Amino acid sequence: MRLHDGRDELPARIRLARAGDAGSRAWLVQRWQEPVYRFCRRMLSSDEDALDATQDTLVKMLHHLEQFDERRNFSSWVFGIARNRCIDEHRRRKRRSPDEPGEIVDSGPSPVELTARSQRADHLLSALDEIPPMYREVLVLYHFEHLKYGEIAEALDLPMGTVMNRIFRARKKLREAYEAMGGTQ
Template sequence: MTDQNEVRLVKRAKQGDMHAFEELILQHEKIVYNVALRMMNHSEDAKDISQEVFLKAYRNIGNFDERSQFSTWIYRITANTCIDEMRKRKGRQSFSLEEELESEEGSMQRQVADAGETPEESMLREEQKSEILQALESLSPEHKVAVILRDIKGLSYEEIAEILELTLGTVKSRISRGRNQLKQEILKLREQDAHFIRHKRGKEGRQ
């Protein structure tokens, strides 16, 4: 969608044109869902968050500052909605190592090889992806959203600063700390896996 077309749609949506608003949402629904999915790690939660984001956008479209891009505004609503929901849930749920990890293509248990990949390469790629998603669960909502926007969605530091309404320095600091915590968590997960394998082999050897 061109910037000019987006500007026209926003102006019409502000005037109460539901079709214009729906077209804006259609252009951004995948972005909203994917960010929510990475943040919440569950497809049904991501769908619920997406609906809440679109409802908030509809209610507040009149307050949208047209000097910003609509995508930036939608990203901000999505990030804040996810952070709020994660804070509400804090302490009320735990992450299960046995739970299937969700991705845009489905659960992480499904291993679909890219063209030219050997089965071993495909399995390694999926294990690494699963490892990262699992490690993301250890981050605070604030660090998690910053890492997702930068390393998974590929946004610039400047774009993230605008979306989260933070200084550039704060964004860089959160991403750096989030990445360091991710590395530590991945190492911890690998140690746990190695311990489990050693324990299992020792148990089988005693049988």
């Protein structure tokens, strides 16, 4: 499910959910579970951690609905919660094994098994895992979740100029990592 589906319905659903309407609370969870999972999965590179982070994010979304400012973008607000949860997970990993890399990288299929398309995808995802999370998150929100620059700025609570510069630097770092892995454009 993409986030532009049902956008018109959203303000009314938020108001109803705040009033305790069970159907609207379920609607919000249903609508955000996939985007939040995709984001967490790409930030954490682990199915299990991404699932936990998604559940925590959605529970927090329901608990803190009262605090949501309706002048803001709801997607940005939800991704902001998910992002903070992912940061906490990275910290937990570092505390668990401070001498090891904080990332959990999947062992994908061997290159022989990969088609050109999936090879490119595999290289790109591996390159994403190589760059720092502060750069990875802007690329994930922009390229995979299709958030606008303004929405990313809201989700990360950063000025537009900072987001823009971060995306430029992130692309440069990603391209370097991608090419170092033998990826082709």
